[in-house]
Amino acid sequence: MRPLAMLALVLGACAGDDGGGVPVDPDDVDGDGVPNASDLCPNRRDPAQHDDDADGAGDVCDNCPATPNPDQADTSERRASPPQFPDGVGDACDRRQTQADDVLARFFPFADPAEANGFTGSGFTIAADALSGTTGRWQVKRAEQGDGLSVQATITRLAWPQAEGRFELHADGDGVASGFTCAVVHAPGTPDTLVLTEINGVTTSKPLGNLAPTSRFVMTLSRAFSQLQTGIAGCFFSIDGAAELRIDLTTSDDNPIGTYGFAATDADVELSAATIFTTPFACDTPFTGAAPHACP
Ligand SMILES: [Ca+2]
Ligand SMILES: [Ca+2]
Ligand SMILES: [Ca+2]
Ligand SMILES: [Ca+2]
DSSP, rough: OHHHHHHHHHHHHHHHTTTTSSOBBBBBBOEEEEEGGSSSSSSSTTTTOTTTOOOHHHHHHSSSTSSOTTTTOOOTOTTTTTBOOOSOOOOOSSSSSSSSEEEEEEEEOOSSSSGGGGEEEOOOOOOTEEEEEEEEEEEEEEOOSSSSSEEEEEEEEEOOOOSSEEEEEEEEEEESSSSEEEEEEEETTTEEEEEETTTOOOOEEEESSSTTTTOEEEEEEEEEEOOTTOEEEEEEEEEOOOOOOEEEEEEEOOOOOOOEEEEEEEEEEEEEEEEEEEEOOSSSSSSSSSSSOOOO
């Protein structure tokens, strides 16, 4: 018997004594029915084995569940003095590369219709491993505390059945009377446009061009606050893995509590996933510079 198998057998005997009387199977240490050798998350119970980004790491153990990163690298925060350690958010999707304490808070792979139970709203459905709809609004109450929030949608279809349409992410409020929205706006005679809005406040925008409906878009609405309470909200959009287009605004909102979600108005949209990142601590100064942005 290999030493590892023997150790697992010993641990299994202990777990069997004080658990439910079921010994750990050394060939399936997480007990999900999938043998270690073929388990996408050998140490996390994961009978569904869903791998949204198809990188070989299952959703429940992937440190960037919507970004292919087979190496699972998470090293960019590491420094010797003063000591700082990786934060569990993979380098490939970590928006604050040099700052620890970021959290991969929620991941919605839209693989199971039961995920809809986490949301309020109407107009979207979960089927065929995606969320889709044409006109709808879904949101979830934010449970995580902290100044920083990123709401990221992985979009696998975005088409316009009418002359005008809109798809948006929202955060910090309900996206109707409060909070921020990051929207793709389609209108006749103009290129599709990325628009960032603080509700009842400032807005900024940038043209995206005419989007091809079946490209893969990654759209992110982020909010980060400095310790000086100078707030920045950002909206990011990438097409087929190209560099992100980014727009920012300075916000007067000092209450990072509310909901996050997404809404479509006459937009034939399909999301393969939504990912929520949070941070309990803000950057020392507002984030600036090239994407992915890092605390200065
Ligand atoms: Ca297993
Ligand atoms: Ca994965
Ligand atoms: Ca990944
Ligand atoms: Ca990290």
